Amino acid sequence: MAEFMKAKTVRATIAIADALSFYCAITIVALMLTGAFRDDQNFSFSLSTAAGGGGGDRLPVLNRRPCDEIYVVGEGETLHTISDKCGDPFIVEKNPHIHDPDDVFPGLVIKITPSSSSPSGT
Incomplete structure (x- = not known):
């Protein structure tokens, strides 16, 4: 048993x-x-619709380019994270209005010039 x-x-x-x-x-x-x-390196999400319809419903759309030439700093971003995300190691040099790299705030508009070795492939 x-x-x-x-x-x-x-x-x-x-x-x-x-x-x-x-x-x-x-x-x-x-x-x-x-x-x-x-893959956060190659894609970013924007809260807009693919077709500019007036339906009012907003769906996330994949953008092939991680950054536009004009970039608006978001909440919690630093110049280092933006540089990594956009492939532009010379953000401070190309934006003379940034006097202190540590003084970056949400809403700050900066110019982005991605290097030729950017991960976007474009």
Whole structure:
């Protein structure tokens, strides 16, 4: 009888381990697929519609270019993060109105000139 209970416990443990490994594999595949479609270097999201329809519903649209020539600083951005995002290592030199690189605030308008080795591929 003890042998029967031991075998039953082993089978139940194996079934639980199989189910757990299956769900872990599914989770890993889902995370890999999510990461494959998320590339912050090459794409940015804008809250505008692709066709300028007046429907009022705004959907995120992928932009191929990460930065326009005129860039408005957003909340929490620094010149370093903007430089990395836009591929312009000379933001301070090309914007004489920026006297202190540490004094960057949301709404500040800066000129961006991406280098030829920018990750956008354009």
